[in-house]
Amino acid sequence: MIGTSTESAHYVYGVVEAPPPSCAGVSFVEAGSLAAITSEVSLDEFGEEPLVRNLNDPTWVETKARTHEDVLQAVAAATDVLPFRFGTICRSEDDVRALLEARREALLSALARVRGRLEVGVKLWVDRARLVEASAVAPQSGRAYLEARRTAQQRKDDADTLCLETAQATFERLLPFAVEGVANRPQPRELTGRSEDMVLNAAFLVEAGDTHLLDELARVPDELGDPFSLEATGPWPPHNFADVPEESA
Amino acid sequence: MSALAPHDIRSDVTLVELVDRVLNTGVVLVGDITLSVADVDLVYVGLRLLLASAGTLDRLANEVPAT
Numbered sequence: 034m035i036g037t038s039t040e041s042a043h044y045v046y047g048v049v050e051a052p053p054p055s056c057a058g059v060s061f062v063e064a065g066s067l068a069a070i071t072s073e074v075s076l077d078e079f080g081e082e083p084l085v086r087n088l089n090d091p092t093w094v095e096t097k098a099r100t101h102e103d104v105l106q107a108v109a110a111a112t113d114v115l116p117f118r119f120g121t122i123c124r125s126e127d128d129v130r131a132l133l134e135a136r137r138e139a140l141l142s143a144l145a146r147v148r149g150r151l152e153v154g155v156k157l158w159v160d161r162a163r164l165v166e167a168s169a170v171a172p173q174s175g176r177a178y179l180e181a182r183r184t185a186q187q188r189k190d191d192a193d194t195l196c197l198e199t200a201q202a203t204f205e206r207l208l209p210f211a212v213e214g215v216a217n218r219p220q221p222r223e224l225t226g227r228s229e230d231m232v233l234n235a236a237f238l239v240e241a242g243d244t245h246l247l248d249e250l251a252r253v254p255d256e257l258g259d260p261f262s263l264e265a266t267g268p269w270p271p272h273n274f275a276d277v278p279e280e281s282a
Numbered sequence: 283m284s285a286l287a288p289h290d291i292r293s294d295v296t297l298v299e300l301v302d303r304v305l306n307t308g309v310v311l312v313g314d315i316t317l318s319v320a321d322v323d324l325v326y327v328g329l330r331l332l333l334a335s336a337g338t339l340d341r342l343a344n345e346v347p348a349t
Contacts, residue, residue, distance in 0.1 A: 042317060047309070081317060088327050091334035095297065098304040098331075102295060118308035119324060122317040132315045143309060154299060217302065224332035225298050234302065272303040277311065 042079055043129050045121040046070040046104045047114050047270070048140050054111035059104055062126050064133035067140055070108050071129060079122050102270075109270040115144045116270045139277040147275065150212060150238050151268035153246055156219075157203055157233035157261060164192045164260040199261060200233035203253060210246040211237035215273050229262065236273035297335050301328035 043062070053061035053068040061068040077083055087093045098119055105116050123129045133140065165188050200216075208214045219231040239246050247265070254263050305328035 079317070084317075085322060088322055089330070091331045094305075094327060094331050095300070095335075098300050099295070101304050102300060116303075116308045118306075118310050119304045120322075121309075121311060123315060124317060128315045132311060132313070135313070135315070136311060140309075154302070217306070220298055220302070220332070223336060224329065226332075226336040236302075236307075266299055269303060272307040275307065275309045277309050279310075279312065 040076045040080075041073045042076050043069075043071045043123045043126060044074045044079060045117055045123060045129060045132075046072075046101055047108070047116045047275075048133070048144065049108060049112050049114055050144060054108065056108050056111060059108065062129040062133070064130040065137065067133045067137065067144075069129050069133055070104060070114070071123075071126075072104070074122065084120070084122075105270040105272075113144065113148045113150075114270045115140065115147060116272045116275045136277060136280070139280070143275060143277045147238065147271040149241050150271060150274075151241050152271045152273055153211075153237045153239055153250075153268060154264075154266040155203075155207060155233065155235045155237065155250065156231055156264045156266075157200055157235075157257075158227070158229035158264060159196050159199075159232050159262075160228070160260045161192060161196070161230050164195065165189055167260060196230070196232045199257065203233055203257070203263070204235050206253070207235070207237060207246060207249060210249045211239050213238040213274060217273070236269075238271055238274045241268075297332060301332055305331070 046059070047070050049061070049068050049070060051061075051063045051066050051068040053063065053070070056070075059070055059072050062071050063069075078087060087097075101119050105114055108114050123132060200219075204214065204216050214235060214237045217234045217236070219234045222228075222230055225231055237246055250263065250265050254261070257263065305324045
């Protein structure tokens with residue numbers, strides 16, 4: 034094909050403090066006290082037009098997103114990492130350097146926020162049908178049956194309320210054991226592919242080596258009861274706590 | 283948890299966790315210097331990815347508004 038671009042660009046995974054560690058498979062572009070974690074990518078794949086097309090391909094997105102996470106985890110094993118969201122691309126190494134310089138202060142303070150800290154993911158799931166069932170009382174008579182029918186909706190509403198309250202209580206209970214916490218929107222069942230409902234989708238920032246949150250996490254399930262199940266993941270690079278104020282670079 | 287142990291969890295990273303982190307969070311730098319996907323809603327990209335994985339993409343394709 035004539036005119037096919039074989040030009041390359043630089044994909045940026047995140048930022049670390051300079052000097053960067055040595056890490057197989059990625060390169061670092063340094064500017065002052067910062068270093069960007071980068072790798073060379075082809076504009077055939079990551080140029081603006083092909084990128085939009087590729088973002089519509091679930092297999093492509095999953096593969097690249099996994100690479101992004103793998104790189105961040107590998108670097109995070111060696112030093113503190115400020116994770117970037119998927120898809121930050123610069124045309125040249127010089128542009129990467131210019132980006133680091135233009136946003137130096139913001140990047141440094143974002144790095145300071147996560148230094149020596151890790152992210153723990155906490156999701157709370159509920160088997161809603163069992164929760165509703167658990168609150169039902171077997172009807173003893175015709176009248177009780179009608180009562181039961183009338184209260185079926187009420188039981189569903191009660192279960193919803195209980196889920197919300199349990200999610201909030203769980204988040205608030207864990208928060209004191211972390212430096213920071215964030216409760217994201219729970220993903221719906223259509224997206225998780227699980228039969229349980231996600232009622233809490235939280236992430237906590239903890240000091241590396243601090244096990245207090247994990248200890249508390251171990252205590253929670255027994256007290257919540259059967260229809261609820263708690264899922265903890267990590268440690269992760271601090272994606273949920275990587276933020277710089279918006280401003281044109 | 284005494285240290286990051288990336289190899290312990292790498293293979294266990296579910297798609298939901300991946301979307302929650304890599305596509306939905308992290309530093310976003312927008313500007314003239316970046317070719318970034320600034321105009322693309324990555325939350326929507328993540329949504330599509332999860333829908334495709336759950337096998338519901340075809341069914342819902344027409345119901346999800348493009349951004």
